[in-house]
Amino acid sequence: MAKVKAAKKIVKKAAPKKTSKKTGKTTLKTVELTFKARAVTEITATFRDTVGLTAKVAASIAAANVNILAGTGFSASAMYRQATFSLIVDDFEKAEKALDGIGASDIEELSVILVDMANKVGALEKAATVIANAGINILYYYATTSTGRTATCVMKTADDKKAIRLLNKA
Secondary structure: OOOOOOOOEEEEEEEEEEEOOOOOOEEEEEEEEEEEEEEEEEEEEEEEOOOOHHHHHHHHHHHOOOOEEEEEEEEEEOOOOEEEEEEEEOOHHHHHHHHHHOOOOEEEEEEEEEEEEEOOOOHHHHHHHHHHHOOOOEEEEEEEOOOOOEEEEEEEEOOHHHHHHHHHHO
């Protein structure tokens, strides 16, 4: 899979108004939002849902010396007792072998977008608006952040190449 290198762009957005204690005047604070988007491979594996499955999946990936960069897991239905894990990893082939080794009933790979953005209020809204304004549907996304400066968002769109281009120009 070819990796798309992206340049950092800074987008300035008006933040909530702030009133100066000295002058009593209201001003807008400028917030910088950054986007770095690139194509990555997402591995999705399906298992029979059991207690401890997340620990088992994480242990198998760790034992293969593979780092999980982003991920989501869920049990879709108590009736079917199936669990699905979608992961962005640093070594797809090793991860696939590890997941197969613990009994994944189905393993798929899909090209998706990994977007690094500022951990700021409105960053996801700005990214989603850029994509929507181009008439591109976001099929799904998941994101995470912590107390750091960067948030990571995984997106699948109807036109990933165009969405990557737009986000990196925004």
